[in-house]
Amino acid sequence: MKLYDTQRSGNAWKVRLFASLRGIPLERATLSIDRGDLRTAEFRALAPMRHVPILETDDGRHVSESMAILYLLAQGSDWWPAELHEQVRTLTWLSFEQDRHMKPLAKLRLHRGLRSHPTPADDEVQRWTREATEALDCMESQLAASPAPRPWIAQTAHPTIADIALYPYTRMAPMGGIDLEGYPAIGDWLVRIEALPGYQWLFPATPNSNYFSNEIVQDTP
Amino acid sequence: MKLYDTQRSGNAWKVRLFASLRGIPLERATLSIDRGDLRTAEFRALAPMRHVPILETDDGRHVSESMAILYLLAQGSDWWPAELHEQVRTLTWLSFEQDRHMKPLAKLRLHRGLRSHPTPADDEVQRWTREATEALDCMESQLAASPAPRPWIAQTAHPTIADIALYPYTRMAPMGGIDLEGYPAIGDWLVRIEALPGYQWLFPATPNSNYFSNEIVQDTP
Secondary structure: OEEEEEOOOHHHHHHHHHHHHHOOOOEEEEEOOOOOHHHOHHHHHHOOOOOOOEEEOOOOOEEEOHHHHHHHHHOOOOOOOOOHHHHHHHHHHHHHHHHHHHHHHHHHHHHHHOOOOOOOOHHHHHHHHHHHHHHHHHHHHHHHOOOOOOOOOOOOOOOOHHHHHHHHHHHOHHHHOOOOOOOHHHHHHHHHHHOOOOOOOOOOOOOOHHHHHOOOOOOOO | OEEEEEOOOHHHHHHHHHHHHHOOOOEEEEEOOOOOHHHOHHHHHHOOOOOOOEEEOOOOOEEEOHHHHHHHHHOOOOOOOOOHHHHHHHHHHHHHHHHHHHHHHHHHHHHHHOOOOOOOOHHHHHHHHHHHHHHHHHHHHHHHOOOOOOOOOOOOOOOOHHHHHHHHHHHOHHHHOOOOOOOHHHHHHHHHHHOOOOOOOOOOOOOOHHHHHOOOOOOOO
């Protein structure tokens, strides 16, 4: 299978992380937004929604949206639970991540961590900060109410694809100026995820601590 | 089962519409944002994410997020397809709706249709309009590429919960100043949905054509 991604995409990180945890080999085609790779006719032909990640399956299908890719890769495992109400809770948190969690955290990271242009208005940054904080408060409450032996976000005994979906933008929250010190249950959950066999950092190399010090990372393959 | 909703919520309309199409009776508890019903301790206790819709099941569970509620209500029917790649495409479009479709359309509707305060900046309205148009362009392309006998958004023979999720905010796009005249495939799809047995308008009564003329609707039960 082949993954079309960009180097910095948190949504693509979800997929690479999950494939690594599942032991599924992925060929990687890393595109560059700066170079205009996402605006070419070739990319549009395989990605009508014009976003990465795109998973190309061995039988030539192209799957858009990280949620759908995670679901496909979870088949035959406990990462998509067998019990109906565990499935429903997994979908609740997958939806929450797309609707209320990812966007403010990604925007703060682009602005403060990656210094994207143009500079947003102060009240936009304040709004993103408020929305990001509300999303993290909500996760913190859920995780604090999910003790072992069901310590994962959907209150399951085995982690689900909702944990994977929530991980990257939570982990990168400090890049956007959101301090995770006040979220002890989230902190414990991050440690549990990073201890899973096969855990993989955003970049294939060793975690680069400078990444969180707002260093600009080249957006090239 | 009992649905906590508000009168104007498009996300809650998805659930009422789907329950009606499936012939599932729903008791309705309609809350008022203006009256502060969503900020009470009682509501927070059953809705940690503090949003409607919330489905209360007969065994006392509370399900948050319309996507998860639709999935639960679809069990045992073709609305959640049996074939894996049809499931994956359904999730792709459910995710698209939460991530890129609902929000700009809902914001334009609140601003232009329901005249919410404060008045947003012009460049915000322009951004929502651009994002809403991109989302509708993407739907139009998919539906135009989905001829009968598989004319639904996930290219299935039977409609899926992704069609239901995409319906309300698409249908209400004109309230936000988005003209659907230029989207013939979307127009045909709206007609097909509205012809389904059990189809239900936003309000239980007869469709009120004034609703689309930007009339303010009282947000009370």
